[in-house]
Amino acid sequence: MCGIVGIVGHSPVNQLIYDALTVLQHRGQDAAGICTLDGEAFRLRKANGLVKDVFETKHMHRLQGSTGIGHVRYPTAGSSSSSEAQPFYVNSPFGITLAHNGNLTNYDELVALMAVMRRHINTGSDSELMLNVLAHELQQSGGQRPSADEVFHAVTQLNRQVRGAYAAVALIIGVGMVAFRDPFGIRPLVLGKKKTEQGYEYMVASESVALDASGFATMRDVMPGEAIFVDNDGQLFTRQCADQVHHVPCIFEYVYFSRPDSTLDQISVYGSRVNMGTKLGAKIAREWRDHDIDVVIPIPETSCDIALQIATELNLPYRQGFVKNRYIGRTFIMPGQVQRKKSVRRKLNAIDQEFKGKNVLLVDDSIVRGTTSEQIIEMAREAGAKKVYFASAAPEIRFPNVYGIDMPTSEELIAYGRDVDEICDKIRADGLIFQDIEDLEAAVREANPSIEHFETSVFTGSYVTGDIDQTYLDRLNASRSDDAKAAKSGEQSTNLEIHNLCHP
Ligand SMILES: O=P(O)(O)OC[C@H]1O[C@H](OP(=O)(O)OP(=O)(O)O)[C@H](O)[C@@H]1O
Numbered sequence: 284m285c286g287i288v289g290i291v292g293h294s295p296v297n298q299l300i301y302d303a304l305t306v307l308q309h310r311g312q313d314a315a316g317i318c319t320l321d322g323e324a325f326r327l328r329k330a331n332g333l334v335k336d337v338f339e340t341k342h343m344h345r346l347q348g349s350t351g352i353g354h355v356r357y358p359t360a361g362s363s364s365s366s367e368a369q370p371f372y373v374n375s376p377f378g379i380t381l382a383h384n385g386n387l388t389n390y391d392e393l394v395a396l397m398a399v400m401r402r403h404i405n406t407g408s409d410s411e412l413m414l415n416v417l418a419h420e421l422q423q424s425g426g427q428r429p430s431a432d433e434v435f436h437a438v439t440q441l442n443r444q445v446r447g448a449y450a451a452v453a454l455i456i457g458v459g460m461v462a463f464r465d466p467f468g469i470r471p472l473v474l475g476k477k478k479t480e481q482g483y484e485y486m487v488a489s490e491s492v493a494l495d496a497s498g499f500a501t502m503r504d505v506m507p508g509e510a511i512f513v514d515n516d517g518q519l520f521t522r523q524c525a526d527q528v529h530h531v532p533c534i535f536e537y538v539y540f541s542r543p544d545s546t547l548d549q550i551s552v553y554g555s556r557v558n559m560g561t562k563l564g565a566k567i568a569r570e571w572r573d574h575d576i577d578v579v580i581p582i583p584e585t586s587c588d589i590a591l592q593i594a595t596e597l598n599l600p601y602r603q604g605f606v607k608n609r610y611i612g613r614t615f616i617m618p619g620q621v622q623r624k625k626s627v628r629r630k631l632n633a634i635d636q637e638f639k640g641k642n643v644l645l646v647d648d649s650i651v652r653g654t655t656s657e658q659i660i661e662m663a664r665e666a667g668a669k670k671v672y673f674a675s676a677a678p679e680i681r682f683p684n685v686y687g688i689d690m691p692t693s694e695e696l697i698a699y700g701r702d703v704d705e706i707c708d709k710i711r712a713d714g715l716i717f718q719d720i721e722d723l724e725a726a727v728r729e730a731n732p733s734i735e736h737f738e739t740s741v742f743t744g745s746y747v748t749g750d751i752d753q754t755y756l757d758r759l760n761a762s763r764s765d766d767a768k769a770a771k772s773g774e775q776s777t778n779l780e781i782h783n784l785c786h787p
């Protein structure tokens with residue numbers, strides 16, 4: 284779940300983009316990059332690591348210009364090599380750089396198409412591929428400098444060829460900045476503006492929190508299939524560029540990915556999590572009528588707002604029994620299982636007095652591989668808990684994700700092939716309860732009833748883009764399972780790491 288940002292301003296944007304990326308860091312911890320437009324030249328810095336480690340003062344000095352884009356990466360395609368950090372660059376036509384959040388599902392078809400167009404794709408990244416599709420379409424416009432109409436036409440053509448999930452932002456030298464969202468609006472994208480003495484500045488970002496942090500006022504969400512174009516003179520144009528639109532935003536943004544202080548598709552992430560707590564609390568009260576729970580304890584950080592609401596519903600005390608090490612990132616988006624497993628105990632530690640002799644209800648937003656729940660239940664018992672119950676604000680996750688969450692195979696999911704009792708045994712809980720899918724959807728939909736459906740494939744196995752079959756999933760499993768990634772790690776370290784315009 285990467286984070287993207289783009290700004291067309293009237294003064295240097297390097298610090299603004301840096302700051303925006305730091306508040307989007309929770310969307311990707313593997314790599315970061317910024318590309319600015321300094322006169323007629325791009326300035327690019329990208330590398331593996333957190334934002335604070337990738338950009339040193341010397342890089343920030345070089346990132347001159349009042350227009351730029353940025354990216355934080357959580358790999359879902361290709362490898363985690365620094366050569367696949369974003370933004371990507373192509374020199375023709377004009378010079379284009381692009382940052383992408385999401386995952387394309389017709390990678391092979393597009394690679395073949397680009398080969399016919401004599402375009403070379405140097406990495407396994409679907410984002411590099413999408414940049415080349417855009418470049419090819421802009422090439423077709425033929426003119427010296429494409430008009431807004433021609434840019435929108437290029438995006439329309441791209442939408443006809445590219446399948447999957449994408450929210451993307453691109454800079455085109457001498458032309459402007461274009462941002463677009465796939466026709467299902469699976470990944471989020473928001474638009475904001477700031478008034479200055481020289482006129483308006485415009486910004487797009489994955490989450491509204493990035494606009495807040497940069498002093499931009501949120502205008503609205505970019506609509507599914509819509510493109511936003513800000514030309515070289517700072518003028519804003521918008522256009523619907525998809526033949527058919529069906530708004531199906533990813534529900535996992537609300538469950539886990541996004542920051543609670545963001546509003547996406549007019550739904551407050553925080554508000555949706557409180558609603559998840561209300562619904563799950565009601566289910567616990569209904570199904571565990573004679574429960575003996577003494578205290579509700581969240582598994583920090585994402586589940587805290589949900590757990591507090593469950594405690595309120597059940598009229599039980601809420602205690603922060605686990606302390607989170609603020610210097611350890613999110614475990615779920617770490618690239619390998621060994622690292623994820625090791626990080627749970629480094630990240631969370633129990634306060635014994637909150638557990639000793641008590642029956643505790645631990646609450647998490649979701650159980651995916653079970654890495655967190657298995658270890659945390661053990662920690663609660665070690666801290667002296669009598670009984671440990673567990674509640675998940677998301678239903679059982681049994682299917683791979685193909686739209687930008689790195690869950691490529693069912694076998695890695697703890698709920699795959701297991702019913703609730705079997706999962707309960709596996710994580711060694713005294714009782715386990717999951718949110719129902721209808722309740723989860725209702726909890727998120729409440730603030731924006733115009734959204735009829737959410738992208739919920741990890742719970743249902745039904746993929747909205749209609750192009751996912753077992754053959755696709757088998758191929759994904761073969762290329763991206765933890766085992767497959769581990770087998771490829773040697774290959775990655777010998778990657779030549781070609782990135783144009785790199786300033787080490
Ligand atoms: O079942 P699992 O495979 O362990 O995945 C689910 C867990 O991972 C996430 O936490 P994470 O540590 O990534 O981030 P957080 O601090 O935002 O909760 C999520 O909030 C769950 O706690």
Ligand SMILES: NC(=O)CC[C@H](N)C(=O)O
Nearest residue numbers: 284285358359360384385
């Ligand atoms: N999580 C994402 O949005 C990933 C973007 C892109 N597929 C990559 O792997 O770089």
Ligand SMILES: [Mg+2]
Nearest residue numbers: 582583584585
């Ligand atoms: Mg968590």
